[in-house]
Amino acid sequence: MADIDGAVREGRRERKRRQTRERIETTALKLFLARGFDSTTIEDITEAADVSKRSFFDYFPSKEDVVAAWQDGFAGELIAAVAAQPVDAPLVDVIETAINAALRATISDPQHLAIAILIRDTPALRARDQLKYAKLERKLTEALHARSSGAEGERLRLSVLAAAVVSMLRIGGERWNGAQNDLPLEEFASGMFHELWAALADLGVLARRHTSAR
Amino acid sequence: MADIDGAVREGRRERKRRQTRERIETTALKLFLARGFDSTTIEDITEAADVSKRSFFDYFPSKEDVVAAWQDGFAGELIAAVAAQPVDAPLVDVIETAINAALRATISDPQHLAIAILIRDTPALRARDQLKYAKLERKLTEALHARSSGAEGERLRLSVLAAAVVSMLRIGGERWNGAQNDLPLEEFASGMFHELWAALADLGVLARRHTSAR
DNA sequence: ATAAGTTTTTGCACTAAATGCAAATTTATA
DNA sequence: TATAAATTTGCATTTAGTGCAAAAACTTAT
Known part of the structure; x- marks a missing residue:
């Protein structure tokens, strides 16, 4: 065999x-x-x-887990897309590319929209949905860490980056579902990333100002 | 009456x-x-x-919610501590001060440690614990937003900041519980914050580099 | 104080999730 | 074909959680 x-x-x-x-x-x-x-x-x-x-x-350990299993698809695509990139690519590019790939894969499933609505309208699934983001954050951190030098100070930095990205994803999801969208997803995502990097740059200034002012 | x-x-x-x-x-x-x-x-x-x-x-809507209600204490302290600070204080200082206050209040409860262990060792509560972080992130964003100009571009920036802080809290919690601690909590927290601001400053540079390179 | 109205508590019946266990069935291996 | 291993099933059981109506406790006005 x-x-x-x-x-x-x-x-x-x-x-x-x-x-x-x-x-x-x-x-x-x-x-x-x-x-x-x-x-x-x-x-x-x-x-x-x-x-x-x-x-x-x-x-399946519970009814909710059937939906959760379906949701895990996005995280799977994401870490695969992270791993697939050249080792010397800049971190920020890696993330933007990987998220775009995962998004494309996800929305290509025709059930995607209906399931998103189902989750939004079902309390038990909404709770589970939050967990999805937490899991995604962990997995993204993990995937990024696997690419990095492995220095220990790195860990927090990558976690914070992953948290920022996932936070953007959450807000992006809300905005996308909330308002009716004229934009195609690619452009919408590109705009969100632009905002994200701007926000991070901005916060970086605040952080440095705080650190040096003592 | x-x-x-x-x-x-x-x-x-x-x-x-x-x-x-x-x-x-x-x-x-x-x-x-x-x-x-x-x-x-x-x-x-x-x-x-x-x-x-x-x-x-x-x-209580469920058994888990009894523990969740207890956990909400930290979030409550945190938003109160954010609101209590002068309106012109720098964002980064507001957060550091508020988190410290909330931490002090939390660990002053003698049951704190035992409950933390209970949560760590009970799957149903661990899942709920993740939700706590998500809720904390939302509430912190909300509290920060209430202090800010209210400009709409602000929203994402504050969400990202909140996400970064909560991410640090999560990692800090793991480190604190994981290794046996010689440091007092205050110093430990101070060290974590130092790492957090350094990480943010660092990521800010990456983000700016990425944005300008096109 | 009492009557009338409102909120809270309780008891009871019921649905459905989830687990444990042992017997029966199916698949793999020699 | 015999035997071992994994899977599926049926059955019993516990417990979470909901709906509803009756009873109890509390409030307010007269």
């Missing part, structure tokens, strides 16, 4: 497990969008996906 | 309600610390606090 290069091919067992997981996820999302999150019971999901109710919990 | 200055005095009803709430909260925390969060049922709490099980939900 080993491949030519020694890797283990996906056997029937793995394949079925993956398929079942996907079936549960897509079925659940479809039902959530159709009837709402709270009004969809786990039994509804398992019945529609043709597995036992008990099996649901072999794949 | 009106006070001399027109304010309404706390009647028996309000007082009892407040007392009941406090009784539930302190009882719950005591039980959580004694038996653990998961092993304490809501019925355990209500029985010990001598109210009906149903009444618990008149005061």
Whole structure:
């Protein structure tokens, strides 16, 4: 059952497990969008996906986690895009490029908008959505750190940078969803980044002024 | 039932309600610390606090919220400390002073350490703990915004600043809990702030370099 | 003080999430 | 084909959380 290069091919067992997981996820999302999150019971999901109710919990620890798993896509794209860049590229460019790539990948999913609305209108999912940002911040820090010298003073700097970026993402998301948008996403993002770097430059001045004034 | 200055005095009803709430909260925390969060049922709490099980939900929407309510103390202290400062004080000083005040208030609670450990060791509470940071970030942004000119470009800048500060708080918390600390909190915090302002100053340079290089 | 109105508390029934466990089924391996 | 390992299922159980209506406590005006 080993491949030519020694890797283990996906056997029937793995394949079925993956398929079942996907079936549960897509079925659940479809039902959530159709009837709402709270009004969809786990039994509804398992019945529609043709597995036992008990099996649901072999794949997802809770109903919310189905949506969270879907949301993790963005973070995955992001860290991949960070890792894909030349090691000598400037930090700021790396981030802007990576975020743009992740955004493109995310909005290419046709379900994206509907799920965003579902989350916005479902308290239990909104709470979970906040966690997504926290996780994203951690992962981005991690990805940036993997590229860097590994010096220990670096850590805080990268965390702060990641926090600033994620903060911009959050605000950008609100603005994007809030007002109706005439701009294409690329331009909108570009504008947000412009604001972000300006804000950081500005804060840098404040910080330096404070440090030297003593 | 009106006070001399027109304010309404706390009647028996309000007082009892407040007392009941406090009784539930302190009882719950005591039980959580004694038996653990998961092993304490809501019925355990209500029985010990001598109210009906149903009444618990008149005061807290869920078990987790009891701990969250306790945690909100820090945010409350923080925004009060921000608001208490002279309007012309430099932004960076306002933040450093306010955080220090809030930290002092928090660690003066003798339960603080035990609850921090409880949260760290309880998955359901850890998730909630992340939300605390998100909420803190929002509130800090809000408090800073209330002091500022109100210009609209300001918003992102203050959000980014708040995000940076909260990021430092998170890392500071980890470092503080992780390694055993010889330093007193004040000095530790001062060191963290020093790192934070240095990091911001640094990132400011990167941002400016990026913006001008086009 | 009492009556009338309002808020709070309680009891009860009920839904649904989540977990534990052991039996049954399916897949992999020798 | 036998045996071992992983997966799925069914069943029982606990507990969180909600809805609703009756009872109790409190407030206010007469």
